[in-house]
Amino acid sequence: MEFTNTPEEIDENIIEIETNNPWIKEGDELGAEIVDYMRSWTKYLQNCGLYQKWVKHSNYYYNNYNNAWNNNTTSIQTIGEGNRFYFMVANHLRAIGKNHISLATVNPPVFDIKAINSDADTQKASLIGNSVIDYYMHEKKLRQYMNKAVEQAWVFDAGFAVTEWDANEGREYATDGDSLRQEEKESGDIVCFNPTHFDVAYAPTRDSWQDQDAVVVRQFVPKQRLLSRYPHLADEINGAKGRMFNDDAFRNRAYNDLELQSLSDEVEIIKLFHRKTEWMPQGRFAIALNTGTLLYDSPTGLPYRTIPVFRMVFEEQINNLHGWSPINAVVPQQEALNMVNSTIVTNQANYGVQYVVAPNGSNINPNSIAGLVFLEYTGQVPPQGMNLTQTPGEIYNYRQELMVDMNRITGTSDVSRGEVPGSLQSGSALAFVASQTAQNQGPFLQNFAQFAGDIATAMLKMLRQYMPEDRTIAIFGKHQSIPKSFRKDDLVNIDRVICELGNIMTHSFAGRAQIAGELLNSGKVDAEGYLQVITTGNLQPMIEGPLEEINHIRRECEWLQDGKQPSVLQLDNHALHIQEKRKLLMRPEFRMPADNAALQIQKNIMQNIIQHQQMMSELQKGQPQIPQPGGMPAPTQQESAQASRANPAPDQQRIEQAGSSMPQMPQMPINPQTGARAQP
Template sequence: TVSQRPAFDARAVNNDYSSQAQTKLAQGLLDYYMREKRLERYVADAVEFAIWSGEGYIVLNWDVALGREYGVGQNNEPIREGDIKFTSCSGIDIIRHPYLRKFEDRNWLIVREFVNKYELAKKYPDFQDDIINSEMTSGNLKNDFLDFYRITDSDLIPLYRFYHDKTQSVPNGRYSEFIEGGTVLFDSDIPYPEIPVYALHPGSIYASPFGYSVSFDMLPIQRAVDGLASTIQTNQEAFGVQNVLVPKGSNLDVEELSGGLNIVQYDPKMGKPEPMNLTATPVEIFNRYKELVNEMESISGINSVVRGNPEASLKSGAALALVASQAIQFLQLTQQRYVQLLEDSGTAIINMLKSYAAVPRVATIVGKMNTPYMKEFKGSDLENVQRVIVDMGNPLSKTTAGKIQIADTLLQYGFVKNSDMYFAVLQNGRLDSIMDPVQRQLMLIAQENEQMSDGIDPPV
């Protein structure tokens, strides 16, 4: 799933011209953030965290220090347009109420992030001394997990972001930033419609807000595998260089037996020297080792075909495809929650841009082939985007082979009008040359119909 770039598809509730234009804009923005802003890298990290720790998260925040400069403030400080900052983390960096029945019941979260204390002091000069003097505490879990990174003097300190949803008791929500020691750097109403922390839990621990992964089930098996591997390796390293047995009273010495191509003379009555073989590991150890590996394969659902090491009995392409599809079917729940993570993150991106993109942005983020629909955008241009749903599209349409297959189908049904359109797909895999004229014509027809229904004569 993660190995292939996800295909976002923005869908409008209505089919009017405005909704279709918003659909094209929303999809272009999501593709831009996945590609240029490296959102897919943070998504992959969240999936990796979810697999080994049971929980992976993506955190979105609007950072006014990002983006290009477009003005100067009263104190000659540069004013930037701002942009979305992405962060991925595991469950150890997410503080929540531990007695919730499920994670979705939370109405507040605290996210821990490690930042440079000098950069943070520049951002909050009123608390400069408190920030500079802040240090890693001995009880910090980062040190407990990454002991080899433990240092006495670090520029990194934990910054905590507190989010509280809009509830009846806290109607405006709450957002705060603070450091260890209780120094509150920032405090205000929550600036987002919801807590911008999106979770990927492959499974859930019953009646708790904590995630669960099949990796937990494999831990005791992996411990047994490590023990057997240690037994085998210890035996090989200790007795890999053989000793030699010689009868008592033999006149042989070590020099005569060292190296190769030596003529060794011995007294047959005393007996010949023989190797002392201590490296023979019982076959039961190797058999048990293979059994444990097969058990982990069954628990994880990652079979030999998916790992790239198919069994000798699987020779036909159909058999390989069947076994690979079984692994995908086994991980269907995780894949479904992965899609939900992308949906939530994509919707949050659109909402943040709608609220905070006050400065017009260049049209290239949408794509050159889409410039007739939207040459530039800002927050006010996205005021109706709440009618657009962002979900997972067909990844096949994002691959060159898939686009060529689609182009062949369009050619078969007569949608390809000339050879230039088709060869454009063969050369660069882009379907824009085929799809854009069709979509543009449909959008113009919808626009003309709307104008005529409003009593306006459309231009001819």
């Protein structure tokens, strides 16, 4: 059965789609549709309670319980009638969140370029791609945007990063080779920003984020930037609402709206990203003011291969794309913990001053007990202190149980939060317990790896598509930086980027201490290096030397493929050089008999390996003999040979002894006619 339609049916379907599709409109009509879509998103969040929930999570995360810009709870607050009650927050919710976030962000992710082919040029492109990713992650602060998206995901159930190509960014370059007629123009560069969950409108019921046809994103940009880029719309831009006058956008209560008006001129713009589909083959990209005025409509549709809005979640929900964060499970415990702490503080503050009770007529002068509270009553009991400061032990026990529950519910171990139980003494046990937190967050770490890999892939494809000229990047190491130039053609053969997270054991101090101990026991490092790891928690000094050596050998392998011949030094690890460079000869592209270039590379590699073999042989021959004890001279070669014959090696003795003790094999019978034994 064929699921196809006639041309007439297809035309009718297209007409129906175009009639109901708001993204095919033009001009300000399209701008109005973009603004209406964002407003509908805000109303949806408010009606289903997500808006209120995320605001509450943000307030709890930042100790902003009063929901006011100038009255947060970073100190103890007095509340209630007569301000007799005290409200105190011990923010374990944020501490647990930071612990989870650090699992992905404490160590930089490791990116692995997956090339289309395995030839030398493609492998070289992979190496260049890795350098480009490292440069943008560190120098362009792309890693900070990724980390911020992770934190947003913990607070708002999902975090986002928008990665775009901005033609107005980057350094200037000459567009004409004639120095007298040179025209300077920006080369363009990659830009990134982090909208909140309030500012990203999408279809929440799609099966996956990749199935989104259109995503609408709200962004706040300086007004002067818009005026410089769209001078013909100056009146509309000046009349647009600023951040402070926007009731739909989520506003951080950490500042005074009225005072910030004179400090910030940010204007709200809304961007439409529509992917390339059957009904919109080119896709669409447009920008509108919050008044509905269309600022920009891309003439080529969506200028990217995919929608450049990347989503990060701790866990997926089954029936929608809003995501789910562990913060949802610990908000009630945090509220109860606030109540218990406030009860204890209120009791101590109100009744910390000693109460003295005495019967009427006790002849006690209140002035003699100044500073205390004096109460009189009718009775015969002698004066005594009244203990009102004692808090029931059940309250303290319940407080401890709440904190334990928060750790248990979120899968957070005490060791990962810096608390060492008394029953755990060995480094192996501490490392194992600390690693359990990371293992419990397996889906989150997988989502982060996918999120980071998607951003890196999109970044390389944007550079390959839009970079107008050669670009030099600085490859920074621990001791030096190397400038390296690349062209967009160098990135053609790159297919995708896969992100891998570091070893779980290296995420915690306990894990690093265990690794350092094993290296010390095996003799790979000395006591000084081990103590440095224990005091600083940094493994880098212990592994820096071996890593530098293997990285240098890999660079030499690159030189050999480029036809260069690296020099051979006596201090080289010749066995390791030979082992790594032999791997190059295993590649089929260097075994092609009719390829002169491949044969030349093969010859170049073999020549370098032979040099290392010769150097290693010379070093072994030139090793001085071990001096004899007591100043005795070393034996000559003739004396050594005689001693060897007189005293065979232990292995040879064992072989001879084993041969003499072996049972004799049965012999073949003798032929009576010939007198010779039969041959088997």
